[in-house]
Amino acid sequence: MASFVDRHDLWTDEQALQAAELDRRLASGEVDVVRFAWPDQHGLLRGKTLVASEARSALRGGVNLTTTLLAKDTSHKTVFPVFSAGGGFALPGLQGGADFTLVADPGTFRILPWAKKTGWVLCDAYMADGSPCPFATRRILQKAVDELGREGLDFVAGLEVEFHVFQLDDARMVLADSGQPGEPPRVSLLSHGHQYLTELRYDRVDAVMQVLHDQLIALGLPLRSLEIEFGPSQFELTFGPTVGLMPADTMVLLRSAIKQICQRQGWHATFMCRPKIPNVMSSGWHLHQSLRRRGDGANAFIPEEGAGDLSPLGLHWLAGLKAHAVGASVLACPTINGYRRYRPFSLAPDRAIWARDNRGAMLRVLGGPGDAGTRIENRVGEPAANPYLYLASQIHAGLDGMVRRLDPGPSADAPYETPAEPLPRSLGDALAALQADEVLVERFGRTFVDYYCHIKQAEIARFNLEVSEWEHREYFDMY
Template sequence: MKRPGFIERHHLWTENQTELSEQIKAVVKEQDLLLIRTAWSDQHGILRSKSLLPQAFFNALENGMQISTGTFLFDTGGALVFNPFVANNSLEIPEMKGAPNIIAVPDPHTFYILPWAKRTGLILCDQYYQNGQPIPLSSRSILCQSLADLQHRGLDYVVGLEVEWYLAKLEDPMLAMADVGHSGKPGEPPKVSAVEHSFQYLLESHNPEIHDLLCILAENLVQMGLPLRSVENEGGIGQFEFTFDPIPGLQAADTMTVFRMATKQICRQQGYIASFMCRPKLQGCSSNGWHLHQSLINRTTGENAFISANSNTLMSDLAKHFMGGILKHVNPTCVFTNPTINAYKRFRPNSLAPDRAGWGWENRGAMIRFQGGFDDPNTHIENRIGEPAANPYLYMASQLICGLDGVDSQLDPGSPTEEPYTTENPPFPSNLLEAISYLSQSELFAQKMGQQFINFMIKMKQSEINRFLKAVADQSPEEYSQRVTDWEQREYFELF
């Protein structure tokens, strides 16, 4: 009798996932796939992967895939933050000392065939210790735990993605040996040119300049099964916004992760650079935002739990308290909604990006824009704080953690504002250093995400900040806090 594999022994899949895995094997054979990119999201929300040939992939569908802990050790610039061979610098997790292998377990719900890559598939994974226990540093697992907490309350999380990003024509990839950089110091950013001539918001006549590439992108995303809804030319030169239909929370986080990866790879293949950096150092650049549209659904009735049953109120008590929790905990949450140094240069008055906590009914200047009302099945909240470089799993988990705390504490979000940039509501942290200071003091996040993970993220972000401050030591804080620096362009433009 065949011995059960790692996945079966530790009961890591549902019956549905087991059935799907058999279907995936059949597809791999029928489509004659040569490589399957077996991928996982790191703490920055960036996909890492190993490409397996079919037989090795089939084995991974039973036993998982052995991977190194190495992707947990580095910050955004590849600087080593944790040395697993030094006793006092080993993530404070005994199981991670010595850089042992862990197990990446594919999730059969996330299998894709990549239309732009010949004979290639992709599947997303969760990470486990070799004893079958989840890795506490896995951001996807943290979201899954938050969703489980929600489901125990009889609720589901539905999310709509609204994502802005920049497109530029690649002129020089800067791959000379003198330009490529090293660990802790990314190389020179690629040289690019604009894809359109000037700022013209939603200008129809700009479409021919980039229509063919947008068609290629849309065709590939739809062919993969991503729920793309709309494509539009945004405010900046070469800035675009893609939106997606509302879908369940974990699927939405997976979609965002795969969408960013796919967009960057397809554009590069066509001779362009796609960047989800919040505020690139480009002429005529506006900031990119990632607006998260959110609602909760009653698992029993399937009805929107944010809808008010009273014609005299905009929203249900659940929606009001959920929003109150998000607003109360906004400062520590910024580490997850705005995890880069660059993101804080987006928070400017009268810029269509919020700069302080607060909510408004159909107000795009407020942090939370409430949409809908009595008896409207599409009632939801739109959190406009996020940057598109955020880790999708941590962004969404932070919303659930804060929102449900608001529900438990029956927090009041206060009155809606009509003048979001002049209200006395508290401003956001002015930089990433302030945000991690708030996170270090948050009992809520330590309880819900685990103190090990919070310590890990603070040290990871502190490394990034230290490198930045060293690079701008010859500038005044007034200079580097107001303008986008060369360091940020090197660090983020091509990575995100």
Template sequence: MVQSANKGIDANVALGSADLRKRLKLDGKEFDAELKRVGNLIEEAGIEIVRVSFLDAHGILRTRPIEARHFRQVASNGMPTTSAILSMDTANNIAVPIFSADGGLGREDMGGGGDMYILPDLKTFKSLPWEPKSAMVLGDIYLRSGLRCPFDPRFQMQEACARLNAMGLKFMGGVEVECTILNVTNGRLTMEDSGMPATPPAVAPLQHGYQYFSSDVVDGAGDLIADLREALIGLDLPLRMIEPEWGPGQIEITFDPLLDVDAADAVVYLKTAVKQVARRRGMIASFMATPGLPNAFSTGWHLHQSLVDCKSGVNAFLSQDEVISDLGRNFVGGLIEHFAAGAAFSNPTINGYKRLNASPLSPKFATWSHHNKGAMVRLIGGPGDQTTHLENRVGEPAANPYLYMASQIFAGLDGIERKIDPGDPVSDPVLLSDKPIMPVDLIHAIEALEQSSMYSQSLGEEFVNYYLMIQKYAINRFLSTVTDWEHREYFERF
């Protein structure tokens, strides 16, 4: 199917930017082998539609579905899509003048809301178990000039991993992410409810009551978990566990650790699978940190991470005598040094700070501890333990996986390069008065990022300015909205 798709195609109707991959010197034997593998998969699985996808800076998956017979062209030429997508906030409001000569983003090759190109990474091509005859592939964004788009979050993760690789190291990331899955009782399918953003649906719990690790609750969610498990394993993801968590409809999913960009790609597929499988069951899956629902519990994303020596495969955080190696200790130092600015990526939504401030189970201070879960960074393992690694416990599930992980890598690298000492791990990370507190809201995190020379240098000043711009747009929109609290507090009284 794929091999024959290009025969007799008129250049005037060809997709994408002609021979983009060849012009960028990204073709060759490895690409040919991958294209042949994907072509065989399309034939054998009877794939008819391929969803060519990328993640925007908000962590929202953007997709253009293409008929499978055209996929070979897309693999070589890229899938064209408007650059305006990168100019939107989380509700699809346009934040910049997209039709200006520079697209409102300071780049002539993004002017006028014109095309950019999603060049598929064929190694991420997967059949979708829940959607017959469909597949999905993640791609990298290229501009009309042929340059990588600096606003592409996957590019930032690739750059972070490249810096590590140049030092003979690889990033190992383990996923432990929570979400809330509820039955939809009223989808609010009216024009009045279909704004930007739309009115959320009315929901009900999957079962009556809840209790942490209750066998009855686990059994009651069995059918849903079976469907999620089938989808995740069908995507060839390294599933370790799916289980009900603390609150009504709260689910936690854990993966085995993966290396470099694969760790972040896996989270993209995880969220996609969970949301779309739930939708097909008449449910809604939300990765919002603190849903505004009675009795709903806050959800988090604990990021497990370590570094691996490229040649030996040995854990670079391992020490035979100390709880962690000197390199690992300095990595912790970088995480703590840049905790406030890093929160702009680990907790990128206004809502995420409702969890940090209100939940008694979320860390409140920039500390590290050995095994104690009350710290921002928990060290797991110890002398001689091959599994020694760090767990960042502040992240929210809505975080963009590429930016969350890249920001951790860059902060850790700064700690390594400057040999930052985080001090001794604390034994009681809760009752502290001399340690810096986590940002109280997104505004403070964005202010810290704006002042961070390290992130401007590592992520690039162009990207940081772009990220600040879209986040400030969201913050200003939030601050200009009259809340229910304000109306109740002031309307009658004043």
């Protein structure tokens, strides 16, 4: 009987060749186990680990997971009535905790350098009939990349990612600390912070930097720099430009890798935007983006000499990012915590605006005539964002700017003073803005937007049920 991949013709010719080579490697005994990893709706990696002999058959046969995983919020609570008709999704094939199937993308296979004889492969999700899972975010980005490709263009992106690493003092593993979610670990600082980019601070955390450097390079990620950020125990890594799905694939892998590597060393890494520690500085994810012409491989954003900051196409793309900045906010900043970062005079944006090489603006234009690195840096994202949705939002917004030949207006030299549309100040406001953005709703599909907003509204509802420390301090004694 034909395999799941063969029955539904799910691989390209190139992937079939990659799978044959991977099968040979698995048969050679190079690895003992393979992790089949799938990025869920939050950009978290889920999946199953198979011994090598079973992994060989699973390459073409697929790996089954329960569709209830599609119904989880960030606490891993199921927020859809999965045993009702349609599973709460109003779509066939998702009811009753039925299975969906992971199919490996064999070109993504890697050996994990921190785990003994362990392979890793990224997967795409399909329904039982072989159709793409409608809520699989990697597929959503692939469709956006394909749409851009029909214009003869490739999406190119580089990553600039901030995060925190702490000394892990207490993992909170006593029985009373369990829960959904459980109690967060107790940590202490690796650096006091506030000595941005100083060599002495870097040298004091060189043990962290050396481990991350060695492991991420061994993993094959395009690491460019390791930096001390401004806040206590805050770090930044930058990654070179890659094309299409690869920037998003890199982001989900590096987040998972850093957390695993650090945990094994007795450290706790977090991509939470603004942890609750004294003197904290928020972490951002700055996305550098440009377009490459498929015809000649040239950067399509480079302007002609004396023609301004960007090419006409680049200006239209910039205008599209600006026009849909508010609607796309929730895809760049999907957590309640992330909206604590948007504040004036903080090197984080607070309004939909662009400027020439100004870090206070949401959209920072870099490069110019003759500069192959000409690009747009979007500073709106938080490092917890699902990269497939974030990148897809950029492509859809930029394409709309191209189609409608939008004008971004003049550069804002005073980005915290120039009048402009404010970014949402809460997750709830951002969800409403996405639902009101007709272009993004059409491009992502109403079904997906409603699904995604339902999950995020469930998180807001849980948040609103909790009494905060601020409320208790403010009212408990006064009234």
